[in-house]
Amino acid sequence: MSTNLEKHAHFPLKQLSNRVWRTYEGGALIDNWKKISPEVDGSMPEQWIMSTITARGNGRPEDEGLSLMETTDGIIPLKELIDSNLELYLGEKLAKKYGTTGVLIKMLDSMERLTVQVHPDKEYARTVFNSEFGKTESWYVLNTREINGEKPVVYMGFKKHVTKDIWRTHFENQDIQGMLDCLHKIEVKPGDAFMIYGGVPHAIGAGCFLMEVQEPTDYTMRVEKTTPAGLKIGPELIHQGVGEEKMLECFHYDTFTMEEALDEWKIAPEVLDSSNDFTLKTLFNKKHTNCFGLNELLLDGQHTIKGNSCFYVAVIYSGNGTITCNGKEYDYKQGDEIFISAAISEITFNSKIASKILLCYPPSA
Numbered sequence: 001m002s003t004n005l006e007k008h009a010h011f012p013l014k015q016l017s018n019r020v021w022r023t024y025e026g027g028a029l030i031d032n033w034k035k036i037s038p039e040v041d042g043s044m045p046e047q048w049i050m051s052t053i054t055a056r057g058n059g060r061p062e063d064e065g066l067s068l069m070e071t072t073d074g075i076i077p078l079k080e081l082i083d084s085n086l087e088l089y090l091g092e093k094l095a096k097k098y099g100t101t102g103v104l105i106k107m108l109d110s111m112e113r114l115t116v117q118v119h120p121d122k123e124y125a126r127t128v129f130n131s132e133f134g135k136t137e138s139w140y141v142l143n144t145r146e147i148n149g150e151k152p153v154v155y156m157g158f159k160k161h162v163t164k165d166i167w168r169t170h171f172e173n174q175d176i177q178g179m180l181d182c183l184h185k186i187e188v189k190p191g192d193a194f195m196i197y198g199g200v201p202h203a204i205g206a207g208c209f210l211m212e213v214q215e216p217t218d219y220t221m222r223v224e225k226t227t228p229a230g231l232k233i234g235p236e237l238i239h240q241g242v243g244e245e246k247m248l249e250c251f252h253y254d255t256f257t258m259e260e261a262l263d264e265w266k267i268a269p270e271v272l273d274s275s276n277d278f279t280l281k282t283l284f285n286k287k288h289t290n291c292f293g294l295n296e297l298l299l300d301g302q303h304t305i306k307g308n309s310c311f312y313v314a315v316i317y318s319g320n321g322t323i324t325c326n327g328k329e330y331d332y333k334q335g336d337e338i339f340i341s342a343a344i345s346e347i348t349f350n351s352k353i354a355s356k357i358l359l360c361y362p363p364s365a
Helices: 005-010 028-034 078-084 086-090 092-097 122-129 164-173 176-181 235-239 244-248 258-265
Strands: 046-049 068-071 074-077 104-109 137-144 153-158 183-187 193-196 202-204 208-214 270-274 278-284 293-299 302-306 312-325 328-333 337-340 346-361
Touching: 005 078, 005 086, 028 046, 028 104, 028 137, 028 208, 068 078, 074 078, 078 086, 086 092, 104 312, 137 278, 153 193, 153 258, 164 176, 164 244, 176 183, 183 258, 193 258, 193 278, 208 293, 235 244, 278 302, 293 302
Parallel strands: none
Antiparallel strands: 046 104, 068 074, 104 208, 137 193, 137 208, 153 183, 153 202, 270 278, 278 293, 293 346, 302 346, 312 328, 312 337, 312 346
16 A cells, blocks of 8 residues: 555545444435445444544444545545645644544434433533533434334424423433423424534434534433333443433523524525526534534536635535546545545536535534
């Protein structure tokens, strides 16, 4: 293998499949998206994209979650490529501020409801985990299915009657229905988008296939000690080693009406630019968070994206075509995940079949 890893920064790089074990089951809609047969629900319901962090799970492989990239020199870990020249791959500002991508992207497909949980905000992450990143995240619903006749829903935010004492009592008694009744239950459909800030309680319901763009940690505090399917969850996945009392402090105990909750967290996409060939929409941007960004390119023709001195990631949700970069042409197809380094000044997508391309961006540096 060549030791000159910097040369790979000048070409769009595709990652290998990167499925990750979780405490819930799902994944058939990821198989469907990837055109894998048979489409199977199991214990690998997430695809991690451009990940330089490992997944947290007791007894799991120590490198689980890390992205591997296809290059002309063979398969190379993304982290190894980036570490060879941070500024070339990430961009100068991002390299100096974080020294890492600063973002994690997932495709997530739930056959069962996920456990009720919360992620740390930056202050909690800094003081409790000694981490500069919390786990504020976003959900963009791409597809749904009914499971056992139940419509797909998400849960988020405390209702008006909830107090910390009520929440603690439900947790101590493991009153799962009581906990769910504390949260707003929102029916979802493809195209819905939500911000889930650190500290906000939430749960993804069964039948949701979504893209999750988030801060790059796997800190999750859970209040259910048994999953809906009956899997016992160990203490390390309940409170991440900080203890139950400290875990309960991770929640923000603000309360909301349903209208207030939707106004606070449901996001309406906005069109940035359009022509006969394309429509470019923004979903998550600086109005919502400085932690990451997500745009959607609907392409039926040609569109050129100018670099802005930092890397980004293109996830091909549907369609196929070609990418022109530095005078060379590359194919893209549904299911591809493509890393475009800061060294690439522009890239042109040309669809052969009308395409939906999700463009994921790192935090503001």
